[in-house]
Amino acid sequence: FAKNTVIACSIIYMLGSVFMKLKQGLEIKRNDDGVMQIFADSESLLYYGMGYCHAKDRGLQMLLMRIIGQGRLSEILDSSEESLLIDIFFRRMNWQAEISLDGFTEEVKTFYESYCRAINDVFESSLPWELKLLGYRHEAWQITDSILLSRMMGYIGLSGTQAEIEKLFLEMLQAGISIRKLEELFPGLLQEADLELLQKIKLEERLVTTELWQKGISRFIASNNWVVASCKSKSGKPLLANDPHLEINRLPAVWYEQVAHWQGNYVVGATVPGLPGVIIGRSKHLSWGVTYTFMDAIDSWVEKCKDGKYYREGEGWLAFQERQEVILRKKKQAHTITVYENQHGILQGNPYEEGYYLASNWSGSKSGLATFSEVGKILHAQSVEEGMDVMGNFETAWNFVFADAKDNIGYQMSGLLPKRRSGWKGFVPLTGWLAENDWQGFHSYQDLPRAYNPPQGYFVTANNDLNAWGKVEAINMPHESYRADRISQLLEEKEKLDAEDMKRMQYDVYSLQAEKFIAVLRQAYQGKELSQRLQMLFAWDCCYTTSSQEAYCFELFYKQLHLQVFGKGGMGEETIQHLLESSGIFVDFYGNFDAVMLAEESEWFSGLSRAEIYQQAWQKVEGMPLQNYGEMQRLEFTHILFDGRLPRFLGFDKGPYALPGGRSTINQGQIYTSEGRKTSFFPSIRVVADMAEDGIQTNLPGGVSDRRFSRWYCSDLQNWLDGNYKKLL
Numbered sequence: 160f161a162k163n164t165v166i167a168c169s170i171i172y173m174l175g176s177v178f179m180k181l182k183q184g185l186e187i188k189r190n191d192d193g194v195m196q197i198f199a200d201s202e203s204l205l206y207y208g209m210g211y212c213h214a215k216d217r218g219l220q221m222l223l224m225r226i227i228g229q230g231r232l233s234e235i236l237d238s239s240e241e242s243l244l245i246d247i248f249f250r251r252m253n254w255q256a257e258i259s260l261d262g263f264t265e266e267v268k269t270f271y272e273s274y275c276r277a278i279n280d281v282f283e284s285s286l287p288w289e290l291k292l293l294g295y296r297h298e299a300w301q302i303t304d305s306i307l308l309s310r311m312m313g314y315i316g317l318s319g320t321q322a323e324i325e326k327l328f329l330e331m332l333q334a335g336i337s338i339r340k341l342e343e344l345f346p347g348l349l350q351e352a353d354l355e356l357l358q359k360i361k362l363e364e365r366l367v368t369t370e371l372w373q374k375g376i377s378r379f380i381a382s383n384n385w386v387v388a389s390c391k392s393k394s395g396k397p398l399l400a401n402d403p404h405l406e407i408n409r410l411p412a413v414w415y416e417q418v419a420h421w422q423g424n425y426v427v428g429a430t431v432p433g434l435p436g437v438i439i440g441r442s443k444h445l446s447w448g449v450t451y452t453f454m455d456a457i458d459s460w461v462e463k464c465k466d467g468k469y470y471r472e473g474e475g476w477l478a479f480q481e482r483q484e485v486i487l488r489k490k491k492q493a494h495t496i497t498v499y500e501n502q503h504g505i506l507q508g509n510p511y512e513e514g515y516y517l518a519s520n521w522s523g524s525k526s527g528l529a530t531f532s533e534v535g536k537i538l539h540a541q542s543v544e545e546g547m548d549v550m551g552n553f554e555t556a557w558n559f560v561f562a563d564a565k566d567n568i569g570y571q572m573s574g575l576l577p578k579r580r581s582g583w584k585g586f587v588p589l590t591g592w593l594a595e596n597d598w599q600g601f602h603s604y605q606d607l608p609r610a611y612n613p614p615q616g617y618f619v620t621a622n623n624d625l626n627a628w629g630k631v632e633a634i635n636m637p638h639e640s641y642r643a644d645r646i647s648q649l650l651e652e653k654e655k656l657d658a659e660d661m662k663r664m665q666y667d668v669y670s671l672q673a674e675k676f677i678a679v680l681r682q683a684y685q686g687k688e689l690s691q692r693l694q695m696l697f698a699w700d701c702c703y704t705t706s707s708q709e710a711y712c713f714e715l716f717y718k719q720l721h722l723q724v725f726g727k728g729g730m731g732e733e734t735i736q737h738l739l740e741s742s743g744i745f746v747d748f749y750g751n752f753d754a755v756m757l758a759e760e761s762e763w764f765s766g767l768s769r770a771e772i773y774q775q776a777w778q779k780v781e782g783m784p785l786q787n788y789g790e791m792q793r794l795e796f797t798h799i800l801f802d803g804r805l806p807r808f809l810g811f812d813k814g815p816y817a818l819p820g821g822r823s824t825i826n827q828g829q830i831y832t833s834e835g836r837k838t839s840f841f842p843s844i845r846v847v848a849d850m851a852e853d854g855i856q857t858n859l860p861g862g863v864s865d866r867r868f869s870r871w872y873c874s875d876l877q878n879w880l881d882g883n884y885k886k887l888l
Contacts, residue, residue, distance in 0.1 A: 182207060186198040186199075187208055187211065192885050194416045194418060194863060195212040195417055197209065197212065206273040207276065210275060212415075214277065214281035216871070217411060217432035218865070219800065220411055220432050221278075221432045222282075222287065222290060223799060225304050225433070227249065228255060228311050229255050230255075233246050235294075235489075236295075238488040243486065246486045247496055251505055252505070262532065263532060267535065274435040279299050282297045304433065305433055305531070310524070310526060313526065314521060320748075323747075324748050325459065325588075327738075329357060337762065340729060343761060343763065344752070345751065347635075348586040348635055351584075351587055357587070360461060360517055361508055361514045381642075381747070382403040382621070383450065383825060384399070384448035384449065384558065386400075386560045386618050387617045387650065389566040391653075393655045394851035396851035397446075397562035397566060398661055398849055398850070399447070399847070399848040400848075401846045402842035404840045404841060404843065407841045408794050408838065409802075410799060410811070411865040412843065414843060415432050418888065425442060427440055427441060427888065428855065436534035441850075442537075442538060443564070444540070445542065445543070445562070446562045446848040446855070447537065450620050450621065452573075452622075452634065453634050453637050453747075456555075457521045457585075458520060458585045459517045460517070461517065461589070461590050462503065462518050464513065466511065468510060471594070477501070479499040479500060479501055481499055483497050483498075503518035503591050503597075505518065506518045522576070523556070530552070544569070546561040550573055551605070552573070557573045558571075560618055568613070570608070572604070572608045572628075574604075574607070575601040576602045576607060577600075578600050580595050580596055585635065602631050602633075606630040608626060608629035617650050621642035623640040638747065638748075639750025642825055646825060657849070658847050661847045662847055666826050666882050667824065667825040668828075670702070670821055675757060676756075699713070703819055703821040703826075704789075705819050706788070707787065711785060714821075721739060724763050728762075740831060743831070746840060749822055756772075787817075788819075792828060793815040793818070794815055794818055796816075796861070799865070809867070811867050827842065829841075841860065843859065845859070855886070856885065857887060858878040858879040859875050860875075860879045861876055861879075862876065863875075
């Protein structure tokens with residue numbers, strides 16, 4: 160029955176998709192790669208066309224993301240315990256809270272009404288059949304739904320990683336890890352820590368179970384973009400490259416490509432279905448690309464609670480705002496939760512049980528109005544300076560690079576960076592009962608890191624530390640600079656560069672990280688007889704190709720080094736195994752741990768020399784069987800809803816594929832498990848623009864459509880695998 164239903168619904172979809180709904184003054188058609196091209200007589204019709212294409216090609220993706228963001232998975236799709244936990248998270252965050260649109264100009268309102276009208280025109284005539292089978296009934300799409308999606312995009316897997324590493328610090332402290340060891344891992348961030356108070360906090364949710372910490376005590380949430388000035392460009396005009404690293408092993412791809420023409424203007428690039436704007440792309444005058452900043456936009460405060468209240472010095476005991484959320488569940492009893500909030504955000508605990516709890520706030524939790532007021536202006540920006548002013552007003556944290564047709568390049572960080580009390584960087588929680596610890600507004604984007612025509616003739620961002628380019632320090636937990644350094648290295652090697660150089664760089668798999676560790680390992684064995692395996696590793700070119708046994712061997716060693724240093728150093732080997740395999744800690748914040756493992760001396764070495772630590776880790780590797788790196792680096796692309804549950808012959812899932820790249824290579828490649836779910840960090844799209852010619856060159860790990868039996872379901876995946884680019888004009 161399922162097979163026949165799938166085939167029948169898909170045939171109906173294909174027949175219907177031949178005839179696209181058109182309005183007077185609007186024409187939409189696909190190019191040879193299946194990418195929708197919009198030809199509009201007005202900007203309002205342009206937004207209608209964008210909404211129409213999003214709903215037509217990515218309706219399932221849009222609606223599923225809205226259902227998740229609303230915390231209604233249990234009600235609409237699946238009443239499993241896993242779905243309930245997801246619903247609880249999103250209901251607590253409350254990103255769908257009522258949003259006032261009064262700040263929008265009438266023109267902006269008109270554009271977004273046009274965008275939403277198109278979406279609803281599509282869904283009222285044709286809902287995705289997958290949702291129909293589950294009994295889903297359409298509810299009108301509103302611009303507040305798009306704002307919900309933008310908040311999700313700004314937090315999940317991005318801003319949320321800051322909260323994750325701060326939570327790990329507290330868990331380590333409460334597990335008995337010494338402050339001297341913690342200061343090595345988090346240098347310069349713990350001066351404000353009240354260690355005695357932090358020990359008293361009741362942690363409701365943990366990255367590592369208490370049982371694992373107890374076992375360990377005796378032994379103890381990425382991207383590239385860059386711009387090149389015309390002085391270093393063969394074409395005589397600036398170049399731009401961008402490859403944001405996100406989860407790629409769900410189909411359809413995260414990004415949706417579009418080309419739009421209106422009133423003598425054009426824009427081409429990558430959009431997010433459900434969001435009315437071009438996030439990565441170019442117009443006739445300007446190109447722009449984006450990465451995540453790792454700005455610390457999340458802070459926590461320690462609240463003293465009892466009888467449902469919290470204490471404020473000078474004010475006494477105050478009542479929390481209480482919000483009840485009723486989660487409906489298919490064929491099950493509804494589940495009700497109570498959320499407690501104050502000026503510091505959402506409480507992580509029950510204030511009716513006396514104790515100390517954390518309240519946490521994300522500066523982007525109420526974002527949307529300024530971002531959505533500004534995003535459309537990028538279509539009209541004609542210079543880098545205008546682009547910096549537009550994107551700088553985004554309320555969530557991003558690194559934007561720009562290149563214009565007038566031979567300028569630039570960089571701008573966006574995001575609401577809290578103004579904190581002097582000396583507090585936001586990493587450790589402070590006492591919530593002192594008003595001096597509250598946020599005092601937000602810094603202007605003009606004080607955040609930014610650069611206009613930098614003297615080196617290029618600018619690179621790769622989630623690295625960019626504080627030196629700003630008046631205020633926005634980042635306290637950046638990625639290590641391996642990828643940024645490698646990009647800069649390759650840009651410096653040539654006097655003049657072109658688009659082909661940009662493409663080769665995006666597929667570069669050389670690891671400066673591996674180079675550093677192997678140099679230290681070589682020192683540890685200096686003057687000693689080398690085994691055949693060690694000779695093999697020392698002769699490695701440090702490239703993470705799928706056929707490389709050396710890359711696989713290095714990964715074995717790198718893991719053993721973690722177990723040796725941090726496992727035996729106090730955290731416990733089972734804890735380290737868990738963090739390596741089932742969390743994003745070592746995916747995002749490996750640089751902090753690398754700094755300890757590369758140090759000549761460390762508290763974590765338990766009295767041993769660095770050479771002895773490295774030798775002990777290597778001895779574990781000597782007896783392990785080897786294989787090609789591609790055997791451990793295999794990834795299957797599964798359908799966003801069915802997720803591998805349908806028979807393979809139906810073609811909803813693709814792969815598995817052996818994929819090159821590592822954690823610190825430009826072509827990043829990371830696979831790990833999070834909450835029992837396999838996930839990944841790889842280039843989610845690759846974009847190259849040369850301002851000497853119209854259009855951009857791209858590929859992405861998927862296709863245009865989320866309709867399984869559309870010819871555009873995975874139309875670009877092979878290009879992405881093979882390194883081929885299509886041109887969008």
